[in-house]
Amino acid sequence: MTEAISTAFSVLFMGTNFLRLLSGLWVTIWISAVSVIFSIFLGTLLGIAMTWKNPLIKAVTKIYLEVMRIMPQLVLLFIAYYGLTRSFGISLSGEAASILVFTLWGTAEMGDLVRGTITTLPEHQYESGRALGLTERQIFLYVIAPQAIGRLVPLCMNLITRMVKTTSLIVFVGVIEVVKIGQQIIDANRMTIPTASIAVYAVIFFMYFLVCEVLSILAKYIEKRQKI
Known part of the structure; x- marks a missing residue:
């Protein structure tokens, strides 16, 4: 058992496999970061608009929010990458389609967070x-x-x-990110190292865990600074 695991992890040190995984992680982080920046900015504006008492704005923003929540992100990716290209002749790369979809989804979620935060503040603050x-x-x-x-x-x-974790879906629209590279490494060594998937997916899990843990530590630090 120990020998099998050791053999599985040896695939990471063959050639540039580990560096390729790191480059794939960078693609994941880059797409997530761009989507997050747009989502925070647009979502804040959307959330403020959702607090307005204009019935038309309320109806439009509610429909947008519900559509983004009900529609699975994978379906949105397929619509953006395949649907727009074939129906309207719009040329979108996998990266562009991914950023578009995650921005639309993130904007809706961020907008609802902003709306909920503003509307739950006590009325006496305004008074x-x-x-x-x-x-x-x-x-x-x-x-x-x-x-x-x-x-x-x-x-x-x-x-x-x-959003960072959900970016693993972009593999389905041809983006060469960490999960796709992991699959390529596994397929290339399927015959010689059948257990390669154990090591590759364990490392991918650790990479996602590390990114999310850094975000968690950053959030705690910001909260602590605000209480000072």
Whole structure:
């Protein structure tokens, strides 16, 4: 048993296999980071808009949120990568389609987090601001926003972690990321090292765990800094 495991892990040190896995991890991180940046910016704007009392805006944002929540991310990837290309002649790379889909999904989720955070703040926060003679804009900027940001940090980090893990789906639209490279290494050594999948997927698991753990530590650090 020990010898089989040792043989399985030896595949990682053959040629440039481990470096290839690291390059695949970088693709995963890069796509996740770009999607997260867009999602936080657009989701914040969406969340603020969702707090407005305009019935048309409420209806449109609710429909958008429900569609993004109900539709599986894999289906959205297929629609973006295959559907847009064939139906409208739009040329999208796997990376571009992935960023588009995860941004749309992340924006919806982030928007709902922002909306929920703002609407759950006590009403007396607004009343106190008005009593001090602050305008609605000043109340939002100096009273509501700082409190909302403090509550959003752990929720936002949880969303980012989910987005990082879900990027494993981009293998289905031809993106050469860490899971795809892992499959290539396993297929190339299937005959000589049948147990290679044990080592490869264990390393991929550890890579995802490490990225998510760093995000978790960062979230705790930010929360601690806010309490000081």
